[in-house]
Amino acid sequence: xxxxxxxxxxxxxxxxxxxxxxxxxxxxxxxxxxxxxxxxxxxxxxxxxxxxxxxxxxxxxxxxxxxxxxxxxxxxxxxxxxxxxxxxxxxxxxxxxxxxxxxxxxxx
Amino acid sequence: xxxxxxxxxxxxxxxxxxxxxxxxxxxxxxxxxxxxxxxxxxxxxxxxxxxxxxxxxxxxxxxxxxxxxxxxxxxxxxxxxxxxxxxxxxxxxxxxxxxxxxxxxxxxxxxxxxxxxx
Numbered sequence: 372x373x374x375x376x377x378x379x380x381x382x383x384x385x386x387x388x389x390x391x392x393x394x395x396x397x398x399x400x401x402x403x404x405x406x407x408x409x410x411x412x413x414x415x416x417x418x419x420x421x422x423x424x425x426x427x428x429x430x431x432x433x434x435x436x437x438x439x440x441x442x443x444x445x446x447x448x449x450x451x452x453x454x455x456x457x458x459x460x461x462x463x464x465x466x467x468x469x470x471x472x473x474x475x476x477x478x479x
Numbered sequence: 480x481x482x483x484x485x486x487x488x489x490x491x492x493x494x495x496x497x498x499x500x501x502x503x504x505x506x507x508x509x510x511x512x513x514x515x516x517x518x519x520x521x522x523x524x525x526x527x528x529x530x531x532x533x534x535x536x537x538x539x540x541x542x543x544x545x546x547x548x549x550x551x552x553x554x555x556x557x558x559x560x561x562x563x564x565x566x567x568x569x570x571x572x573x574x575x576x577x578x579x580x581x582x583x584x585x586x587x588x589x590x591x592x593x594x595x596x597x
Binding site: 401402404406408412413414415416419420425455457459460461466467468469470471472473 | 514518523524525526529538540541574576579580581582583584585587588589590
């Protein structure tokens, strides 16, 4: 099945902009969805289908794609954005869903 | 609002079975596919299985195929995960989530912990 690759860890200064990337061949044809996971909490979708934010997700979160790489950008990162972020998609077989390994975001 | 509550987790020995339940509310359950996903300790998220809205189509991750069975009861707004021949590496928090479109998840529950240990 498909593989998605993420950097294990990224840090950003409070109020600055950070980009979290996800690389994989299937991203050339399918958009990534992005999920936020905080310790002890359920995962939450932050970006769906390229660049759609669910209600309640701040507009500092956005998504994009270029070639085989999808990106989640946070403009003006806040302390509460510190979390693990996972990209995910339904792979080209159509019967498997896959995640990247996750990126731990630290807000300094 | 969308709410799902998982239950049924616990500690079991390798080779034994366990059945998880996920009770849903706040949406028309019978119109949505439902997923099970998991997160092992200090590991990332892993998709486990999906059952379509009518229960007629099911898909499984390679790691659980042949051992786990997903099912649903639309009269009870509940989806199940029967886990047989459990292995130590099945130890994880198991989450239930609603299918969002054809490729995403929303309405995740808080999860239920499954520990497989001798």
